[in-house]
Amino acid sequence: MDRFEKRLLAVVRDLPDDGREQVLAFAEFLHVRQGALQPLAPSEPVPIPRPEEESVVRAIKRLAASYPMLDRGKMLNETSTLMAQSVIGGRPNAEVIDDLEALFRTHFEAYRASKT
Incomplete structure (x- = not known):
């Protein structure tokens, strides 16, 4: 020293x-x-509260910021499918965002399991 x-x-x-x-x-x-x-990147999610009114695109950005440790490329297909359900399929944003939040949690749990 x-x-x-x-x-x-x-x-x-x-x-x-x-x-x-x-x-x-x-x-x-x-x-x-x-x-x-x-x-x-933090090893735990950075909670960002969900606003009352939120678009699917903003929800994806919020969730990506909440889970910076996740590889968004691995989630692209599932995320795009959900976004299309809202934009093309007319599915309510709130339902799609609920599914997006579940998707991010699932990928985070897999990420966490891979680190132990």
Whole structure:
């Protein structure tokens, strides 16, 4: 460990827990900004509340943001089929969105199972 690392460690050790978290978050921010690291997708869904009125396209965007760890390419066929049921088939948006939410949950459960 060089002099800088020792000094940094000494300063961080003196901080309260929330201060340590802030130092780590800032260091990770700088690391990403330098292009050295891609931000990691969270391992758990990021809940985004469902609005009362929502289009199927907006629901897909919301769910993709809620489940950034999922490979949307693997879900493209199922997602497109559901969207077509709404656009072409006239199926109510609320029903299609319910099915989309179930689809994303199912894929997340498979993702989680593959990581254990």
